[in-house]
Amino acid sequence: MPKHAVYLWTLPMFHCNGWCFPWTIAARAGVNVCLRRVDAQAIFDAIRHHGVTHYCGAPIVHGLLVNAPEAMKAGVPAGVKAMVAGAAPPASMIEGMEKMGFDLTHVYGLTEVYGPATVCAKHEAWDALDIGERARLNARQGVRYHLERDVRVLDPETMKPVPQDGETMGEIMFKGNIAMKGYLKNPKATDEAFAGGWFHSGDLAVQYPDGYIKIKDRSKDIIISGGENISSIEVEDVLYRHPDVLAAAVVAKPDPKWGETPCAFVELKAGAQTTPEDIVAHCKKHLAGFKVPRAVVFGELPKTSTGKIQKFELRKQAGSAAAINV
Numbered sequence: 001m002p003k004h005a006v007y008l009w010t011l012p013m014f015h016c017n018g019w020c021f022p023w024t025i026a027a028r029a030g031v032n033v034c035l036r037r038v039d040a041q042a043i044f045d046a047i048r049h050h051g052v053t054h055y056c057g058a059p060i061v062h063g064l065l066v067n068a069p070e071a072m073k074a075g076v077p078a079g080v081k082a083m084v085a086g087a088a089p090p091a092s093m094i095e096g097m098e099k100m101g102f103d104l105t106h107v108y109g110l111t112e113v114y115g116p117a118t119v120c121a122k123h124e125a126w127d128a129l130d131i132g133e134r135a136r137l138n139a140r141q142g143v144r145y146h147l148e149r150d151v152r153v154l155d156p157e158t159m160k161p162v163p164q165d166g167e168t169m170g171e172i173m174f175k176g177n178i179a180m181k182g183y184l185k186n187p188k189a190t191d192e193a194f195a196g197g198w199f200h201s202g203d204l205a206v207q208y209p210d211g212y213i214k215i216k217d218r219s220k221d222i223i224i225s226g227g228e229n230i231s232s233i234e235v236e237d238v239l240y241r242h243p244d245v246l247a248a249a250v251v252a253k254p255d256p257k258w259g260e261t262p263c264a265f266v267e268l269k270a271g272a273q274t275t276p277e278d279i280v281a282h283c284k285k286h287l288a289g290f291k292v293p294r295a296v297v298f299g300e301l302p303k304t305s306t307g308k309i310q311k312f313e314l315r316k317q318a319g320s321a322a323a324i325n326v
Helices: 021-027 040-050 059-066 091-100 124-128 131-138 187-193 232-240 276-286 311-320
Strands: 006-009 031-034 054-057 081-084 103-110 115-119 148-154 170-176 199-207 213-218 223-225 228-230 245-255 259-268 295-298
Touching (some): 031 040, 059 081, 059 091, 059 245, 091 103, 091 131, 091 232, 115 148, 124 131, 187 199, 213 232, 223 245, 223 259, 228 232, 232 245, 232 259, 232 276, 245 311, 259 311, 276 295
Parallel strands (some): 006 031, 006 054, 081 103, 259 295
Antiparallel strands (some): 103 115, 148 170, 223 228, 245 259
16 A cells, blocks of 8 residues: 555444554555445545545445446546455455455455454466456455464464365465464354364365365355355355345255255345345356255345344244245
8 A cells, every 4th residue: 555545444443453444544654534434326426536546345335336327437537446344245245346446355364363364365377367257266365474384274274284275175274473362251262263273264165276265155154055065155156146136145045855955045136126036046057966056035135234244143043934946
C-alpha cells in the first residue's frame, strides 16, 4: 500500500482488528472513509466522491458490486485495489470484479493467526490466460505472510502432509510467532487447537503441485451423503454461476436414506423468475449426481455485520423447516 492511500471501510474495525488495516492506514498516512451501512450505492458513491484507492470485504460485499445495475457503476474508475477474505470466494465473483476493472487480491486467515496470513500471489504468466482460468487460479491460496513460519495442508490424524495432487483433502495448519498464544482461560480448547504442534484452522483444503492451496470447506460444513464427501463450496461455486443467483449457501439436510443430502439456500436477484427446478437443472450440468442439491429454498440469507453468511442459522432451517424438495 502506498503513502496517502484512501481506504474505504466495509469492515467493522473490531472484527479481527479490521483485518489489521486500522494501524496500516495510520502507518501509511492514509485517509479512512467510513460507511453508515454496506450497500452498493453507498460504496460506489464513496469511491467516486472520495477517490477511494483501496478497500477490503467479504465475498458477499464484492458480489453486491458485481451484481449492481450498470448505471450505478457509471463513473467508477478502474484500478481500485480490493482485498477479499472471510469466506472462500466463488470464481464467478473474482471474474466479475476483473471485468469491472478492480484489482482483486485474495487472502486467507483467522483471528488466531493475526488475520490475513496467506495470499494468492499472482504470476505474470497468468495474464496471458483467459479470464475464467485466471479466476480459477486466483481463487486459490498458499503463499504465507513473511512472519508465518509455515502453512501446510496436513492429515489431521497422522499430521503428515497430504499429496500435492489437487485432490487429496486435509486440514490447513499454521505455525509461526504470529499465531495466538491460546484461548483466554480455556486451556482445553487451546490444547486441541495446537495438537501436534500446529494450529488447526478447521478449514479443509487440497494442495497443488505448485504449492498453492484451494479451500474446500470448513470441517463442520462437509456434507457426507451415502459415505461420499461433498464440498459445500464446490456446490456454491456452481450456484453462483447461475445468472439469477445473487447469493447462495449449501448445508447438509438430514436424509433417512443417504444420511445427509445438499440443501441449497438461494437469494435471487431482483425480478428473477427462476424456479427450484431451474436451479437443480443448472447444477446437474456441472456436478456429479450425488452432489446436486436435493432441496432448494429461496429467500434472503442471514448474514453477519461483516457480510458472512450465517450457515448455523441455515442448518437449523434445513434440519427442521420444510425445504422445497425437487
